[in-house]
Amino acid sequence: MTLALEIKGLQAWYGESHILHDMNLSVAQGEVVTLLGRNGAGRTTTLRAIMGLTGRRSGSIKINGIETIALPTHRIAHFGIGYCPEERAIFSSLSAEENLMLPPTLTAGGMSVDEIYQMFPNLEERRLSQGTRLSGGEQQMLAVARILRTGAKLLLLDEISEGLAPVIVQALSRMISTLKAKGYTIVMVEQNFRFAAPLADRFYVIEHGHVVAQFNANELSTKTDELNELLGV
Amino acid sequence: MEIFGIPLAAFLGQLLLGLVNGSFYAMLSLGLAVIFGLLNVINFAHGALYMMGAFLAWMGLQYFGISYWVMLLLAPLMIALFGMVIERSMLRWLYQLDHLYGLLLTFGITLIIEGVFRSFYGVSGQPFAVPPQLAGATDLGFMMLPIYRAWVVVASLVVCLVTWFVIEKTRLGAYLRAGTENPRMVEAFGINVPLMVTLTYGFGVALAAFAGVLAAPVLQVSPLMGSNLIVTIFAVVVIGGMGSILGSIVTGLALGVIEGLTKVFYPELSSTVVFIIMAIVLLVRPAGLFGREK
Numbered sequence: 001m002t003l004a005l006e007i008k009g010l011q012a013w014y015g016e017s018h019i020l021h022d023m024n025l026s027v028a029q030g031e032v033v034t035l036l037g038r039n040g041a042g043r044t045t046t047l048r049a050i051m052g053l054t055g056r057r058s059g060s061i062k063i064n065g066i067e068t069i070a071l072p073t074h075r076i077a078h079f080g081i082g083y084c085p086e087e088r089a090i091f092s093s094l095s096a097e098e099n100l101m102l103p104p105t106l107t108a109g110g111m112s113v114d115e116i117y118q119m120f121p122n123l124e125e126r127r128l129s130q131g132t133r134l135s136g137g138e139q140q141m142l143a144v145a146r147i148l149r150t151g152a153k154l155l156l157l158d159e160i161s162e163g164l165a166p167v168i169v170q171a172l173s174r175m176i177s178t179l180k181a182k183g184y185t186i187v188m189v190e191q192n193f194r195f196a197a198p199l200a201d202r203f204y205v206i207e208h209g210h211v212v213a214q215f216n217a218n219e220l221s222t223k224t225d226e227l228n229e230l231l232g233v
Numbered sequence: 234m235e236i237f238g239i240p241l242a243a244f245l246g247q248l249l250l251g252l253v254n255g256s257f258y259a260m261l262s263l264g265l266a267v268i269f270g271l272l273n274v275i276n277f278a279h280g281a282l283y284m285m286g287a288f289l290a291w292m293g294l295q296y297f298g299i300s301y302w303v304m305l306l307l308a309p310l311m312i313a314l315f316g317m318v319i320e321r322s323m324l325r326w327l328y329q330l331d332h333l334y335g336l337l338l339t340f341g342i343t344l345i346i347e348g349v350f351r352s353f354y355g356v357s358g359q360p361f362a363v364p365p366q367l368a369g370a371t372d373l374g375f376m377m378l379p380i381y382r383a384w385v386v387v388a389s390l391v392v393c394l395v396t397w398f399v400i401e402k403t404r405l406g407a408y409l410r411a412g413t414e415n416p417r418m419v420e421a422f423g424i425n426v427p428l429m430v431t432l433t434y435g436f437g438v439a440l441a442a443f444a445g446v447l448a449a450p451v452l453q454v455s456p457l458m459g460s461n462l463i464v465t466i467f468a469v470v471v472i473g474g475m476g477s478i479l480g481s482i483v484t485g486l487a488l489g490v491i492e493g494l495t496k497v498f499y500p501e502l503s504s505t506v507v508f509i510i511m512a513i514v515l516l517v518r519p520a521g522l523f524g525r526e527k
Contacts, residue, residue, distance in 0.1 A: 051421045052421075053421060072420075072427075073417070073420040073421055074420045074421075074423055074426060075423075076421075076423075077421060077422055077423030078423050083421050085418065085421075089415055089418040091411045091414050092414065093410040093413065093414055094410060094411055098407045101404065101407070102408070102411055102419075102422065103424075104422065104423055104424060150422070
Protein backbone atom coordinates (compact mmCIF):
# COMPACT_ATOMS: atom_id res chain seq x y z
CA MET A 1 0.00 0.00 0.00
CA THR A 2 1.40 3.43 -0.87
CA LEU A 3 2.26 5.67 2.01
CA ALA A 4 0.10 8.73 2.56
CA LEU A 5 3.23 10.76 3.14
CA GLU A 6 6.85 9.88 2.63
CA ILE A 7 9.61 12.38 3.27
CA LYS A 8 13.20 11.54 2.38
CA GLY A 9 16.32 13.66 2.78
CA LEU A 10 14.28 16.84 3.12
CA GLN A 11 16.24 20.06 3.55
CA ALA A 12 14.50 23.40 3.96
CA TRP A 13 15.60 26.97 4.40
CA TYR A 14 14.10 30.30 5.43
CA GLY A 15 16.25 32.76 3.55
CA GLU A 16 19.78 32.00 4.70
CA SER A 17 18.79 29.89 7.70
CA HIS A 18 19.00 26.17 7.10
CA ILE A 19 16.18 24.72 9.23
CA LEU A 20 15.58 21.11 8.15
CA HIS A 21 18.61 18.82 7.79
CA ASP A 22 17.96 15.51 6.13
CA MET A 23 14.47 14.94 7.49
CA ASN A 24 13.06 11.44 6.95
CA LEU A 25 9.61 10.29 7.97
CA SER A 26 6.72 8.31 6.63
CA VAL A 27 3.05 8.11 7.45
CA ALA A 28 0.81 5.25 6.36
CA GLN A 29 -2.78 5.70 5.19
CA GLY A 30 -5.07 6.16 8.17
CA GLU A 31 -2.26 6.63 10.62
CA VAL A 32 -2.07 9.37 13.25
CA VAL A 33 1.50 10.53 13.76
CA THR A 34 2.72 13.16 16.18
CA LEU A 35 5.88 15.20 15.82
CA LEU A 36 7.38 15.92 19.21
CA GLY A 37 10.32 18.11 20.04
CA ARG A 38 11.42 21.31 21.66
CA ASN A 39 10.47 24.73 20.34
CA GLY A 40 12.54 25.58 17.30
CA ALA A 41 13.37 21.94 16.57
CA GLY A 42 11.82 22.17 13.09
CA ARG A 43 8.41 20.53 13.55
CA THR A 44 6.39 23.48 12.27
CA THR A 45 8.87 23.93 9.45
CA THR A 46 8.34 20.29 8.48
CA LEU A 47 4.61 20.88 8.04
CA ARG A 48 5.23 24.14 6.21
CA ALA A 49 7.78 22.47 3.95
CA ILE A 50 5.22 19.82 2.98
CA MET A 51 2.94 22.66 1.86
CA GLY A 52 5.76 24.47 0.07
CA LEU A 53 5.53 27.40 2.45
CA THR A 54 9.20 27.59 3.40
CA GLY A 55 11.91 29.10 1.31
CA ARG A 56 14.11 26.77 -0.72
CA ARG A 57 13.49 23.00 -0.31
CA SER A 58 15.30 19.95 -1.55
CA GLY A 59 14.94 16.22 -1.09
CA SER A 60 11.74 14.29 -1.63
CA ILE A 61 8.17 14.69 -0.38
CA LYS A 62 5.83 12.08 -1.79
CA ILE A 63 2.10 12.30 -1.20
CA ASN A 64 0.26 9.09 -2.02
CA GLY A 65 3.37 8.11 -3.92
CA ILE A 66 3.55 11.26 -6.04
CA GLU A 67 6.58 13.54 -5.82
CA THR A 68 5.57 17.12 -4.86
CA ILE A 69 8.86 18.79 -4.00
CA ALA A 70 8.94 20.84 -7.20
CA LEU A 71 5.27 21.84 -7.20
CA PRO A 72 3.94 25.28 -6.26
CA THR A 73 1.94 25.53 -3.03
CA HIS A 74 -1.46 25.86 -4.70
CA ARG A 75 -0.98 22.55 -6.53
CA ILE A 76 0.06 20.66 -3.39
CA ALA A 77 -3.25 21.15 -1.59
CA HIS A 78 -5.02 19.39 -4.45
CA PHE A 79 -3.44 16.09 -3.44
CA GLY A 80 -6.00 16.18 -0.66
CA ILE A 81 -4.05 17.93 2.07
CA GLY A 82 -5.58 20.15 4.71
CA TYR A 83 -3.19 22.38 6.61
CA CYS A 84 -4.04 24.05 9.91
CA PRO A 85 -1.22 26.42 10.87
CA GLU A 86 -0.14 27.15 14.40
CA GLU A 87 -1.25 30.79 14.15
CA ARG A 88 -4.65 29.52 12.88
CA ALA A 89 -4.70 32.14 10.12
CA ILE A 90 -8.34 33.11 10.51
CA PHE A 91 -9.05 35.98 8.12
CA SER A 92 -10.28 39.15 9.80
CA SER A 93 -11.83 40.58 6.63
CA LEU A 94 -14.04 37.48 6.35
CA SER A 95 -16.95 36.41 8.51
CA ALA A 96 -16.70 33.11 10.36
CA GLU A 97 -18.82 31.45 7.70
CA GLU A 98 -16.80 32.97 4.86
CA ASN A 99 -13.69 31.62 6.56
CA LEU A 100 -15.31 28.22 6.73
CA MET A 101 -16.32 28.30 3.06
CA LEU A 102 -13.07 29.77 1.77
CA PRO A 103 -10.96 26.68 1.01
CA PRO A 104 -12.15 25.14 -2.24
CA THR A 105 -13.33 21.53 -2.29
CA LEU A 106 -10.38 19.27 -3.10
CA THR A 107 -12.01 15.86 -3.31
CA ALA A 108 -15.52 14.57 -2.81
CA GLY A 109 -16.50 13.23 0.57
CA GLY A 110 -15.65 16.19 2.78
CA MET A 111 -17.85 17.04 5.73
CA SER A 112 -20.97 18.99 4.94
CA VAL A 113 -21.54 22.34 6.57
CA ASP A 114 -24.37 20.78 8.58
CA GLU A 115 -22.09 18.08 9.95
CA ILE A 116 -19.52 20.70 10.86
CA TYR A 117 -22.08 22.83 12.65
CA GLN A 118 -23.26 19.73 14.49
CA MET A 119 -19.71 19.04 15.61
CA PHE A 120 -19.03 22.68 16.51
CA PRO A 121 -22.35 24.37 17.39
CA ASN A 122 -20.51 27.54 18.40
CA LEU A 123 -19.45 28.12 14.83
CA GLU A 124 -23.03 28.15 13.64
CA GLU A 125 -24.05 30.59 16.34
CA ARG A 126 -21.23 32.92 15.42
CA ARG A 127 -21.22 32.40 11.67
CA LEU A 128 -21.87 36.06 10.87
CA SER A 129 -19.21 37.42 13.25
CA GLN A 130 -15.94 38.72 11.92
CA GLY A 131 -13.53 35.75 11.91
CA THR A 132 -11.04 37.22 14.32
CA ARG A 133 -13.77 38.29 16.79
CA LEU A 134 -14.25 34.64 17.71
CA SER A 135 -12.66 33.37 20.89
CA GLY A 136 -9.35 31.54 20.66
CA GLY A 137 -11.09 28.18 20.99
CA GLU A 138 -13.69 29.04 18.37
CA GLN A 139 -10.99 30.23 15.99
CA GLN A 140 -9.17 26.94 16.47
CA MET A 141 -12.34 24.97 15.74
CA LEU A 142 -12.89 27.12 12.66
CA ALA A 143 -9.32 26.60 11.47
CA VAL A 144 -9.78 22.83 11.70
CA ALA A 145 -13.38 22.78 10.48
CA ARG A 146 -12.60 24.64 7.27
CA ILE A 147 -10.15 21.97 6.15
CA LEU A 148 -12.57 19.16 7.00
CA ARG A 149 -15.05 20.68 4.55
CA THR A 150 -12.63 20.33 1.62
CA GLY A 151 -12.48 16.55 1.56
CA ALA A 152 -8.79 16.56 2.47
CA LYS A 153 -7.83 13.14 3.80
CA LEU A 154 -4.32 14.04 4.97
CA LEU A 155 -4.47 16.63 7.75
CA LEU A 156 -1.46 18.60 8.98
CA LEU A 157 -2.37 20.05 12.37
CA ASP A 158 0.06 22.40 14.06
CA GLU A 159 -0.35 22.81 17.84
CA ILE A 160 -4.12 22.76 17.75
CA SER A 161 -4.43 22.32 21.53
CA GLU A 162 -2.15 25.23 22.35
CA GLY A 163 -3.47 27.81 24.78
CA LEU A 164 -7.01 26.46 24.90
CA ALA A 165 -9.31 25.75 27.83
CA PRO A 166 -9.39 22.07 28.92
CA VAL A 167 -12.97 21.60 27.79
CA ILE A 168 -12.07 22.69 24.26
CA VAL A 169 -8.96 20.54 24.25
CA GLN A 170 -11.21 17.58 25.12
CA ALA A 171 -13.56 18.44 22.28
CA LEU A 172 -10.64 18.56 19.86
CA SER A 173 -9.36 15.27 21.19
CA ARG A 174 -12.76 13.66 20.55
CA MET A 175 -12.73 15.13 17.08
CA ILE A 176 -9.33 13.60 16.27
CA SER A 177 -10.56 10.22 17.50
CA THR A 178 -13.61 10.51 15.25
CA LEU A 179 -11.49 11.47 12.27
CA LYS A 180 -9.11 8.63 12.95
CA ALA A 181 -12.01 6.20 13.04
CA LYS A 182 -13.14 7.58 9.69
CA GLY A 183 -9.76 6.73 8.21
CA TYR A 184 -8.19 10.18 7.99
CA THR A 185 -4.40 10.38 7.99
CA ILE A 186 -3.20 12.95 10.49
CA VAL A 187 0.19 14.50 11.20
CA MET A 188 0.13 16.56 14.38
CA VAL A 189 2.72 18.83 15.85
CA GLU A 190 2.10 18.90 19.59
CA GLN A 191 3.74 20.44 22.60
CA ASN A 192 1.03 19.01 24.79
CA PHE A 193 2.14 15.40 25.15
CA ARG A 194 -0.88 14.46 27.27
CA PHE A 195 -3.12 15.57 24.41
CA ALA A 196 -1.18 13.64 21.77
CA ALA A 197 -0.36 10.48 23.72
CA PRO A 198 -3.76 8.75 23.60
CA LEU A 199 -4.43 9.76 19.99
CA ALA A 200 -1.30 8.96 18.03
CA ASP A 201 -0.20 5.64 16.59
CA ARG A 202 3.38 6.76 16.30
CA PHE A 203 5.66 9.54 17.48
CA TYR A 204 8.68 11.14 15.89
CA VAL A 205 11.03 13.17 18.04
CA ILE A 206 12.65 16.00 16.11
CA GLU A 207 15.72 17.95 17.06
CA HIS A 208 17.87 20.37 15.07
CA GLY A 209 15.82 19.77 11.95
CA HIS A 210 15.92 16.00 11.76
CA VAL A 211 14.38 12.93 13.36
CA VAL A 212 16.30 11.69 16.40
CA ALA A 213 13.92 9.00 17.63
CA GLN A 214 10.64 7.31 16.89
CA PHE A 215 8.25 5.29 19.02
CA ASN A 216 5.12 3.31 18.56
CA ALA A 217 2.21 4.07 20.86
CA ASN A 218 2.67 0.75 22.71
CA GLU A 219 6.30 1.58 23.51
CA LEU A 220 5.39 4.77 25.33
CA SER A 221 5.28 3.30 28.84
CA THR A 222 8.71 1.74 28.56
CA LYS A 223 10.34 4.78 26.95
CA THR A 224 9.08 7.54 29.21
CA ASP A 225 12.49 8.38 30.62
CA GLU A 226 14.16 8.57 27.23
CA LEU A 227 11.31 10.71 25.94
CA ASN A 228 11.46 13.08 28.90
CA GLU A 229 15.14 13.57 28.33
CA LEU A 230 14.69 14.25 24.61
CA LEU A 231 11.89 16.72 25.19
CA GLY A 232 13.59 18.31 28.15
CA VAL A 233 10.59 18.07 30.45
CA MET B 234 -32.92 81.61 -6.77
CA GLU B 235 -29.62 81.81 -4.91
CA ILE B 236 -27.67 79.82 -2.32
CA PHE B 237 -25.28 81.89 -0.18
CA GLY B 238 -25.29 84.54 -2.89
CA ILE B 239 -24.54 82.06 -5.67
CA PRO B 240 -27.10 81.49 -8.43
CA LEU B 241 -28.64 78.05 -8.02
CA ALA B 242 -27.90 77.03 -11.60
CA ALA B 243 -24.19 77.82 -11.18
CA PHE B 244 -24.15 75.98 -7.88
CA LEU B 245 -25.77 72.87 -9.33
CA GLY B 246 -23.57 73.08 -12.41
CA GLN B 247 -20.46 72.95 -10.29
CA LEU B 248 -21.95 70.23 -8.14
CA LEU B 249 -22.44 68.11 -11.26
CA LEU B 250 -18.92 68.87 -12.47
CA GLY B 251 -17.66 67.86 -9.07
CA LEU B 252 -19.61 64.62 -9.27
CA VAL B 253 -18.16 63.91 -12.72
CA ASN B 254 -14.62 64.49 -11.49
CA GLY B 255 -15.44 62.54 -8.36
CA SER B 256 -16.56 59.62 -10.53
CA PHE B 257 -13.15 59.53 -12.19
CA TYR B 258 -11.44 59.81 -8.82
CA ALA B 259 -13.57 56.99 -7.44
CA MET B 260 -12.90 54.59 -10.32
CA LEU B 261 -9.19 55.31 -10.42
CA SER B 262 -8.62 55.13 -6.68
CA LEU B 263 -10.75 51.98 -6.52
CA GLY B 264 -8.41 50.30 -9.02
CA LEU B 265 -5.40 51.49 -7.07
CA ALA B 266 -6.92 50.18 -3.85
CA VAL B 267 -7.64 46.73 -5.29
CA ILE B 268 -4.13 46.50 -6.73
CA PHE B 269 -2.43 47.75 -3.60
CA GLY B 270 -4.42 45.37 -1.43
CA LEU B 271 -3.37 42.20 -3.18
CA LEU B 272 -0.10 43.12 -4.86
CA ASN B 273 1.35 45.54 -2.34
CA VAL B 274 2.27 47.70 -5.29
CA ILE B 275 1.56 51.41 -5.52
CA ASN B 276 0.65 51.48 -9.18
CA PHE B 277 2.00 54.78 -10.42
CA ALA B 278 1.26 53.69 -14.00
CA HIS B 279 -2.46 54.03 -13.27
CA GLY B 280 -2.64 57.53 -14.75
CA ALA B 281 -0.79 56.49 -17.90
CA LEU B 282 -3.10 53.50 -18.38
CA TYR B 283 -6.12 55.77 -17.90
CA MET B 284 -4.66 58.00 -20.60
CA MET B 285 -4.09 54.98 -22.84
CA GLY B 286 -7.74 53.99 -22.36
CA ALA B 287 -8.83 57.43 -23.57
CA PHE B 288 -6.38 57.29 -26.48
CA LEU B 289 -7.51 53.82 -27.52
CA ALA B 290 -11.07 55.12 -27.70
CA TRP B 291 -9.90 58.08 -29.76
CA MET B 292 -7.72 55.93 -32.04
CA GLY B 293 -10.48 53.38 -32.51
CA LEU B 294 -12.83 56.08 -33.71
CA GLN B 295 -10.24 58.07 -35.66
CA TYR B 296 -8.45 55.27 -37.52
CA PHE B 297 -10.94 52.42 -37.64
CA GLY B 298 -14.28 54.10 -37.16
CA ILE B 299 -15.04 51.94 -34.12
CA SER B 300 -17.78 53.51 -32.06
CA TYR B 301 -17.47 54.85 -28.54
CA TRP B 302 -19.66 52.04 -27.21
CA VAL B 303 -17.50 49.28 -28.60
CA MET B 304 -14.35 50.98 -27.34
CA LEU B 305 -15.91 51.38 -23.90
CA LEU B 306 -15.62 47.59 -23.67
CA LEU B 307 -12.65 46.98 -25.92
CA ALA B 308 -10.24 49.55 -24.45
CA PRO B 309 -10.46 48.21 -20.87
CA LEU B 310 -9.94 44.67 -22.18
CA MET B 311 -6.88 45.70 -24.16
CA ILE B 312 -5.43 47.63 -21.23
CA ALA B 313 -6.16 44.69 -18.93
CA LEU B 314 -4.16 42.47 -21.26
CA PHE B 315 -1.35 45.01 -21.45
CA GLY B 316 -1.37 45.31 -17.64
CA MET B 317 -1.26 41.53 -17.17
CA VAL B 318 1.80 41.35 -19.41
CA ILE B 319 3.47 44.04 -17.29
CA GLU B 320 2.55 42.14 -14.12
CA ARG B 321 3.81 38.78 -15.36
CA SER B 322 7.01 40.10 -16.87
CA MET B 323 8.07 42.83 -14.44
CA LEU B 324 5.99 43.56 -11.34
CA ARG B 325 6.00 39.93 -10.23
CA TRP B 326 9.65 40.14 -9.19
CA LEU B 327 9.11 43.03 -6.81
CA TYR B 328 6.45 41.74 -4.41
CA GLN B 329 8.92 40.68 -1.75
CA LEU B 330 10.61 44.07 -1.76
CA ASP B 331 9.68 47.43 -0.29
CA HIS B 332 6.71 49.35 -1.82
CA LEU B 333 9.24 51.80 -3.19
CA TYR B 334 10.46 49.41 -5.88
CA GLY B 335 7.01 48.83 -7.31
CA LEU B 336 6.40 52.56 -7.24
CA LEU B 337 9.67 53.24 -9.07
CA LEU B 338 9.05 50.57 -11.69
CA THR B 339 5.52 51.76 -12.42
CA PHE B 340 6.77 55.36 -12.46
CA GLY B 341 9.32 54.34 -15.08
CA ILE B 342 6.62 52.59 -17.11
CA THR B 343 4.55 55.79 -16.89
CA LEU B 344 7.40 57.88 -18.29
CA ILE B 345 7.87 55.47 -21.18
CA ILE B 346 4.18 55.29 -22.07
CA GLU B 347 3.71 59.03 -21.84
CA GLY B 348 6.90 59.63 -23.80
CA VAL B 349 5.76 57.39 -26.63
CA PHE B 350 2.35 59.06 -26.85
CA ARG B 351 3.87 62.52 -26.62
CA SER B 352 6.27 61.86 -29.46
CA PHE B 353 3.40 60.76 -31.70
CA TYR B 354 0.67 63.16 -30.68
CA GLY B 355 2.37 66.13 -29.02
CA VAL B 356 0.98 67.62 -25.83
CA SER B 357 -2.07 69.33 -27.23
CA GLY B 358 -5.38 67.54 -26.71
CA GLN B 359 -7.31 65.63 -29.35
CA PRO B 360 -10.99 66.46 -29.48
CA PHE B 361 -13.41 63.58 -28.97
CA ALA B 362 -17.06 64.09 -29.75
CA VAL B 363 -19.75 63.01 -27.32
CA PRO B 364 -21.49 59.93 -28.81
CA PRO B 365 -24.67 61.04 -30.59
CA GLN B 366 -26.93 59.00 -28.28
CA LEU B 367 -25.71 61.03 -25.31
CA ALA B 368 -25.34 64.44 -26.92
CA GLY B 369 -27.22 67.50 -25.78
CA ALA B 370 -28.78 68.41 -22.49
CA THR B 371 -32.09 67.95 -20.84
CA ASP B 372 -33.95 70.68 -19.01
CA LEU B 373 -34.72 69.65 -15.45
CA GLY B 374 -36.60 72.87 -14.80
CA PHE B 375 -34.10 74.20 -12.29
CA MET B 376 -31.00 73.48 -14.38
CA MET B 377 -29.78 72.17 -17.71
CA LEU B 378 -28.35 68.67 -17.34
CA PRO B 379 -25.79 67.66 -19.98
CA ILE B 380 -26.72 64.08 -20.70
CA TYR B 381 -23.18 62.83 -21.19
CA ARG B 382 -22.11 64.09 -17.75
CA ALA B 383 -25.06 62.37 -16.13
CA TRP B 384 -24.07 59.19 -17.99
CA VAL B 385 -20.50 59.43 -16.65
CA VAL B 386 -21.73 59.66 -13.08
CA VAL B 387 -24.24 56.82 -13.44
CA ALA B 388 -21.89 54.50 -15.35
CA SER B 389 -19.04 54.90 -12.90
CA LEU B 390 -21.32 54.56 -9.90
CA VAL B 391 -22.64 51.30 -11.32
CA VAL B 392 -19.13 50.00 -12.03
CA CYS B 393 -17.94 50.99 -8.56
CA LEU B 394 -20.91 49.43 -6.80
CA VAL B 395 -20.66 46.20 -8.78
CA THR B 396 -16.96 46.02 -7.93
CA TRP B 397 -17.71 46.66 -4.29
CA PHE B 398 -20.41 43.99 -4.29
CA VAL B 399 -18.19 41.38 -5.93
CA ILE B 400 -15.35 42.03 -3.51
CA GLU B 401 -17.38 42.24 -0.31
CA LYS B 402 -20.23 39.82 -0.94
CA THR B 403 -19.13 36.98 -3.20
CA ARG B 404 -16.92 33.95 -2.95
CA LEU B 405 -14.52 35.36 -5.52
CA GLY B 406 -14.29 38.50 -3.42
CA ALA B 407 -13.63 36.39 -0.32
CA TYR B 408 -10.60 34.91 -2.10
CA LEU B 409 -9.42 38.40 -2.88
CA ARG B 410 -9.93 39.68 0.67
CA ALA B 411 -8.26 36.62 2.17
CA GLY B 412 -5.43 36.90 -0.35
CA THR B 413 -4.94 40.52 0.62
CA GLU B 414 -4.52 39.44 4.25
CA ASN B 415 -2.49 36.26 3.96
CA PRO B 416 -1.72 35.15 0.39
CA ARG B 417 0.47 32.20 1.40
CA MET B 418 -2.31 30.66 3.45
CA VAL B 419 -4.83 31.11 0.65
CA GLU B 420 -2.38 29.37 -1.64
CA ALA B 421 -2.03 26.54 0.87
CA PHE B 422 -5.78 25.97 0.45
CA GLY B 423 -5.13 25.20 -3.19
CA ILE B 424 -6.07 28.54 -4.75
CA ASN B 425 -3.86 29.71 -7.59
CA VAL B 426 -2.85 33.01 -6.01
CA PRO B 427 -0.29 34.01 -8.66
CA LEU B 428 -3.03 33.81 -11.29
CA MET B 429 -5.38 35.73 -9.03
CA VAL B 430 -2.76 38.44 -8.65
CA THR B 431 -2.36 38.76 -12.41
CA LEU B 432 -6.12 38.95 -12.98
CA THR B 433 -6.50 41.48 -10.19
CA TYR B 434 -3.90 43.75 -11.72
CA GLY B 435 -5.63 43.35 -15.07
CA PHE B 436 -8.97 44.26 -13.50
CA GLY B 437 -7.54 47.26 -11.64
CA VAL B 438 -6.01 48.79 -14.75
CA ALA B 439 -9.13 47.95 -16.78
CA LEU B 440 -11.03 50.22 -14.38
CA ALA B 441 -8.52 52.96 -15.18
CA ALA B 442 -9.01 52.42 -18.92
CA PHE B 443 -12.79 52.45 -18.50
CA ALA B 444 -12.50 55.78 -16.69
CA GLY B 445 -10.24 56.97 -19.53
CA VAL B 446 -12.83 56.16 -22.21
CA LEU B 447 -15.56 57.82 -20.15
CA ALA B 448 -13.33 60.87 -19.77
CA ALA B 449 -12.43 61.16 -23.45
CA PRO B 450 -15.46 63.27 -24.46
CA VAL B 451 -15.38 65.36 -21.27
CA LEU B 452 -11.69 66.18 -21.03
CA GLN B 453 -9.33 66.45 -23.94
CA VAL B 454 -7.52 63.30 -24.97
CA SER B 455 -3.92 64.22 -24.29
CA PRO B 456 -0.78 62.28 -23.37
CA LEU B 457 -0.58 64.26 -20.13
CA MET B 458 -4.17 63.76 -18.98
CA GLY B 459 -3.04 60.92 -16.71
CA SER B 460 -0.26 62.75 -14.93
CA ASN B 461 -2.56 65.74 -14.38
CA LEU B 462 -4.90 63.48 -12.50
CA ILE B 463 -2.70 60.92 -10.78
CA VAL B 464 -1.40 63.20 -8.02
CA THR B 465 -4.94 64.06 -6.99
CA ILE B 466 -5.84 60.36 -7.14
CA PHE B 467 -3.03 59.50 -4.75
CA ALA B 468 -4.31 62.17 -2.39
CA VAL B 469 -7.76 60.55 -2.60
CA VAL B 470 -6.27 57.14 -1.82
CA VAL B 471 -4.40 58.52 1.18
CA ILE B 472 -7.53 60.26 2.50
CA GLY B 473 -9.73 57.20 1.98
CA GLY B 474 -7.22 54.80 3.46
CA MET B 475 -4.78 52.75 1.44
CA GLY B 476 -6.41 49.59 0.18
CA SER B 477 -9.94 50.30 1.40
CA ILE B 478 -12.56 49.46 -1.26
CA LEU B 479 -15.54 51.38 0.03
CA GLY B 480 -13.22 54.13 1.25
CA SER B 481 -11.86 54.85 -2.18
CA ILE B 482 -15.33 55.02 -3.77
CA VAL B 483 -16.86 57.30 -1.15
CA THR B 484 -13.77 59.47 -0.80
CA GLY B 485 -13.38 59.82 -4.56
CA LEU B 486 -16.93 61.06 -5.04
CA ALA B 487 -16.87 63.26 -1.94
CA LEU B 488 -13.61 64.95 -2.87
CA GLY B 489 -14.84 65.59 -6.40
CA VAL B 490 -17.89 67.32 -4.96
CA ILE B 491 -15.88 69.27 -2.39
CA GLU B 492 -13.51 70.41 -5.11
CA GLY B 493 -16.44 71.44 -7.30
CA LEU B 494 -18.09 73.42 -4.53
CA THR B 495 -14.83 75.10 -3.61
CA LYS B 496 -14.78 76.39 -7.19
CA VAL B 497 -18.09 78.12 -6.47
CA PHE B 498 -17.32 79.58 -3.08
CA TYR B 499 -13.58 80.22 -3.15
CA PRO B 500 -12.12 79.42 -6.58
CA GLU B 501 -8.56 80.26 -5.57
CA LEU B 502 -8.51 77.26 -3.27
CA SER B 503 -10.10 74.73 -5.62
CA SER B 504 -6.92 73.07 -6.87
CA THR B 505 -5.45 72.88 -3.36
CA VAL B 506 -8.41 71.85 -1.27
CA VAL B 507 -7.86 68.11 -1.76
CA PHE B 508 -4.32 68.38 -0.47
CA ILE B 509 -5.34 70.46 2.52
CA ILE B 510 -7.86 67.76 3.42
CA MET B 511 -5.16 65.14 2.92
CA ALA B 512 -2.84 66.95 5.33
CA ILE B 513 -5.57 67.21 7.96
CA VAL B 514 -6.57 63.55 7.57
CA LEU B 515 -2.96 62.45 7.84
CA LEU B 516 -2.60 64.38 11.08
CA VAL B 517 -5.83 63.14 12.63
CA ARG B 518 -6.17 59.63 11.15
CA PRO B 519 -2.90 58.52 9.58
CA ALA B 520 -4.46 55.30 8.24
CA GLY B 521 -7.06 57.32 6.31
CA LEU B 522 -10.79 57.77 6.90
CA PHE B 523 -11.68 54.16 6.08
CA GLY B 524 -8.31 52.52 6.62
CA ARG B 525 -7.50 50.10 9.40
CA GLU B 526 -4.61 50.92 11.69
CA LYS B 527 -1.89 48.33 11.32
